[in-house]
Amino acid sequence: MAETLYLPDTKNREALYESLVPQIAALVEGENDLIANLANIAAALREAFGFFWVGFYLKKENQLVLGPFQGPIACTRIHFDKGVCGASYTQQKTLIVPDVEQFPGHIACSSASKSEIVVPVFAPDRSVAMVLDVDSDVLDDFSEIDAEWLKKVVELIEQKL
Template sequence: MAETLALPTTTDRAELYRAVYPQIEALISTESDLTANLANVAAALKEAFGYFWVGFYVVKEGQLVLGPFQGPIACTRIPFHKGVCGACYTQRKTIIVPDVEQFPGHIACSSASKSEIVVPVLRLSGTVAMVLDADSEQLNDFDVADQAGLERLVRLIARKL
């Protein structure tokens, strides 16, 4: 795998996800270490989409614990019942938040974050192993194209668990 991504010159996110997916698949296909793979996935997503923050919160010690990420410093531990990540964990479904200020119980790791998408990474048993969290400095920056693209990507990650 090359050390850079080959990205099309488009602003169409669905097309970007289609272009990035096989590159991420190749990047993680031969690596067995989960942390290394999550770090490269976060880096690839940050490079491809320019998210303000993107990373993983891993289920550990009865809570979500910060894993590999790209962006400014972040909250290190999130209870299962708090914030968007906690809601994603408890509901076991993707949550798109157009305006984080309107989400009850939102945890503000950074005041620059305006919108968010959080996607659960499910084990074969159906339990949540971790969540993929992406934040934007723009309001209403995530949509069904992001949901479809990121859900496809987390299924790839889940196969590595």
Template sequence: MAESLKKKEGTKDEIYKSLIPQIKSLVEDEEDLIANLSNTVAVLKEAFDFLWVGFYFVKGDDLVLGPFQGPLACTRIRYGKGVCGTAWKEARTLVVPDVEAFPGHIACSSLSRSEIVVPLKKEGVIWGVLDIDSAELNTFDEIDKQHLEHLSSILANLFLSIIL
């Protein structure tokens, strides 16, 4: 198991292409979902210095806080509320260049300026979301969306029996 991160300099695309195989290697031999998601957020936060990186799990009509790194977070988010709840409801990744412009944004941290939320799904069932916040405007783009959706797919495939 890899327990150190090989940081790569370069474009955002190059960094993701270096990180995702490392994350896969880090988590594929460990069966505990929480441990694996904890390491995943650590890698993403360390590599990109995002303000906040974390997972929320679907529990009834709420998203409930899971492993994260960053400032204190909202513990529960209702279905359809805020960026996370909306991404869950619409079953699609949301890239928000300016959270202040997003109707109904939930400000868990006043430092958050932009956000990306990727629904985590397996066989059409959304079991959670990956939420990443930045202290800068316009941090996230199609490159982040593409790579984070790919990472989410890898995680869902590795942990299907735990998730569903």
């Protein structure tokens, strides 16, 4: 696949995801390097939706450690019991946070972040290997549509683990 995204001229998230996910699948299909794939996925999601921050935190020993991302600088390490990423990791489920200021223990890497969605990525043994973290500078920017489609993106990564 060429390194160009072809997206419909619409603000409809579902239509954008419907177009984007097959392109991400084609982009990672022939590449086995995890970091390269995570970097391209973060870039594709940010380009398609204009999210404030998109990236991955990888489980390394007893923390989540910053991996490939797109956006402003970010927190480097997150303990499993801290923030939305830690909660998603610990609870092993997708978390949608409409207002990060209302989330107990939220880690303020950037005061511009207003809402967040975090999706766990499972290793073959069903442990959480990493999380996909997407931040918006708009309150209540994420819905079940995002959760459903980002899970499909995450499944592309899981197939490579």
